[in-house]
Amino acid sequence: MSGLAAIVLAAGKGTRMKSGLPKVLHSVAGKSMLLHVLDMLRAVDVARAVVVIPPDGAAIREAVGDRAETVVQAEQLGTAHAVLQASEMLSDADQILVLCGDTPLVISDTVEALLRRHAESAAAVTLLTAIPPDCTGLGRIVRDAEGHVVSIVEEKEATPEQRCIREINTGVYCYDGRVLWRLLPGIPLGPSGEAYLTDVIAAIRAEGGRVADVVASDPAEAIGINNRIQLSVAEGVLRQRVRERLMLEGITLVDPPSTFIDADVQIGRDTVVHPGTTISGVTRIGERCVIGPGSVIADSVLGNDCRVLMSVVESSTLDDKVSMGPFCHVRAEAHLAREVHLGNFAEIKKSEVGTGTRMHHFSYLGDAKLGERVNVGAGTITCNYDGVHKWTTTIDDDVFIGSDTLLIAPVEVGRGAKTGAGSVVTRNVPPGSTVFGVPARIKNEESR
Numbered sequence: 263m264s265g266l267a268a269i270v271l272a273a274g275k276g277t278r279m280k281s282g283l284p285k286v287l288h289s290v291a292g293k294s295m296l297l298h299v300l301d302m303l304r305a306v307d308v309a310r311a312v313v314v315i316p317p318d319g320a321a322i323r324e325a326v327g328d329r330a331e332t333v334v335q336a337e338q339l340g341t342a343h344a345v346l347q348a349s350e351m352l353s354d355a356d357q358i359l360v361l362c363g364d365t366p367l368v369i370s371d372t373v374e375a376l377l378r379r380h381a382e383s384a385a386a387v388t389l390l391t392a393i394p395p396d397c398t399g400l401g402r403i404v405r406d407a408e409g410h411v412v413s414i415v416e417e418k419e420a421t422p423e424q425r426c427i428r429e430i431n432t433g434v435y436c437y438d439g440r441v442l443w444r445l446l447p448g449i450p451l452g453p454s455g456e457a458y459l460t461d462v463i464a465a466i467r468a469e470g471g472r473v474a475d476v477v478a479s480d481p482a483e484a485i486g487i488n489n490r491i492q493l494s495v496a497e498g499v500l501r502q503r504v505r506e507r508l509m510l511e512g513i514t515l516v517d518p519p520s521t522f523i524d525a526d527v528q529i530g531r532d533t534v535v536h537p538g539t540t541i542s543g544v545t546r547i548g549e550r551c552v553i554g555p556g557s558v559i560a561d562s563v564l565g566n567d568c569r570v571l572m573s574v575v576e577s578s579t580l581d582d583k584v585s586m587g588p589f590c591h592v593r594a595e596a597h598l599a600r601e602v603h604l605g606n607f608a609e610i611k612k613s614e615v616g617t618g619t620r621m622h623h624f625s626y627l628g629d630a631k632l633g634e635r636v637n638v639g640a641g642t643i644t645c646n647y648d649g650v651h652k653w654t655t656t657i658d659d660d661v662f663i664g665s666d667t668l669l670i671a672p673v674e675v676g677r678g679a680k681t682g683a684g685s686v687v688t689r690n691v692p693p694g695s696t697v698f699g700v701p702a703r704i705k706n707e708e709s710r
C-alpha cells in the first residue's frame with residue numbers, strides 16, 4: 263500500500279469520564295464521538311483507516327463495523343505507543359493522518375486543508391493547532407522566534423510560562439510515514455508512564471526536519487473530550503451545527519434552542535419544526551411536514567405533508583399526509599399508510615394501518631393489521647396479549663369499529679363489517695355483518 267492512511271486513537275482509558283462506557287462511545291448529538299470521526303473521514307480520500315482499540319474493546323470494534331480496521335493496544339502506554347500498534351499494518355503508507363477518537367468536531371474541510379498544507383510544505387509533519395477560549399488540559403504549541411513550531415508541551419509538564427500559551431494541539435496531524443515509523447520507537451516513556459505522540463515533533467526538529475502547521479479557523483473544532491463538561495460543550499456546538507445546516511437546507515426551526523436534532527437526521531424542505539421537539543437516531547422526514555410542538559421522533563421515516571403534534575413516534579414509518587396528535591404514541595415498527603389520522607391518546611404498536619383509516623380518540627392497536635378506510639371508535643382496544651403470547655387482530659377495509667369495542671385476539675373482522683358500541687369480539691366477524699354485545703354475536707332480524 264502507498265498513499266494516505268489514517269489512524270484513529272481510541273484505546274485510552276478515558277478515566278476522566280468516570281464511566282463504565284468507553285470514552286469514545288459516548289454520544290454527541292446522538293452519535294458516538296468515534297463515529298463522528300470515522301464518518302468525517304469518509305469524505306477524505308484515505309486508502310486505509312485503522313482504529314487503535316483497547317484489549318476489552320469489543321464494543322468499540324462493533325461500533326467501528328466495516329468503517330475501518332482495528333488493532334489492539336495491549337497496554338495503555340500513551341499516544342505514541344498507540345500509534346506504534348498500527349506500524350506493521352501501515353508500514354509503507356506515504357502519509358499518515360492521525361486523529362483522536364475524542365475530538366468529534368473536526369470537519370473534513372479542515373482535514374483537507376491540513377493535507378494540502380502538508381503536500382505543499384513537504385514537511386515531515388503538519389499539525390492542526392487552534393486558539394480556543396479555554397486551553398485546560400491541552401498540549402501547548404511552543405514556537406521559536408521565527409514562529410516555527412518547536413515542540414508540543416503537555417499541560418502536566420509545562421512551565422508556568424508555557425501554560426500561558428493560548429495555542430493548543432488539536433491531536434490531528436499528518437506525518438510522513440517513513441519519518442514517523444523511524445522516530446516513534448525511540449520516543450521514551452515520560453514521567454507519567456506514557457510515551458507522548460506529541461514528542462515526535464521535537465524529535466523531528468532535533469534531526470533538522472520541517473514542521474508545518476494549520477491553525478483551525480473555528481477553535482470549536484479543537485474541543486477534545488476528556489470529561490463530561492467538555493462533552494456537554496461539544497454537544498452544544500454540534501447541535502447548533504445541525505440546526506444551522508437544516509435551516510440553510512430550507513427547514514424552519516421556530517425556536518432553534520429548544521429543538522434537538524441528531525447529527526444524521528434528514529429533513530425535507532418547507533418542513534416546520536416547532537419548539538420542544540427532539541428528532542433522533544436515523545430519522546428521515548419528508549417535505550412540508552409540521553412537527554411539534556412537543557414531539558419526539560426517533561429512528562423513523564416520515565413521508566411528505568405529515569403532522570405530528572405533541573406525540574411520540576419510535577422506529578416506525580408514516581407515509582404521506584399522516585396526521586396525529588396531540589398525545590399519540592406510535593412505536594415498534596408500526597406502519598401508517600397515506601392519510602391515516604390519529605386524534606388524541608392513540609397508541610399503535612407493531613401494526614399495519616391502511617390508507618385513510620381513522621382513529622380519533624383513546625385507542626390501542628397492538629399486533630394488528632388494519633385495511634383501508636377503517637373507522638376505529640373511541641376506546642377501542644386490541645386485546646393482543648393473553649399473559650403468555652401476543653396475538654394478531656386483522657380488520658379488513660371499510661370496517662366500522664364502534665366505541666369501546668374490545669377485540670380479543672386472535673380475531674378477524676371481515677370487510678365492511680360493524681361492531682356495536684361496547685362489543686367484546688371473541689370470534690371472527692364475517693364480512694358485511696354487524697356484531698354486538700358481550701360476547702359479540704351477529705345481529706339479525708330476529709335479534710332486534
Ligand code: UD1
Pocket residue numbers: 271272273274275276286314335337338339340341343344362363364365399400401402414416430431432433457458459460485486487488
Ligand atoms: C492529547 C494530546 C494533547 C492534545 C489533546 C487534544 C498527547 C500526549 N497529548 O491529550 O497534546 O492537546 O490530545 O485533544 O497526545 N489513547 C490511546 N492509547 C493511549 C492513550 C490515549 O489510544 O495509551 C487515545 C485516547 O483514546 C484518545 C487519544 O488517544 O482518543 C488522546 O488521548 P487522551 O488521553 O485523551 O489525551 P489528551 O490528554 O486529551
Ligand code: MG
Pocket residue numbers: 362364486487488
Ligand atoms: Mg483527549
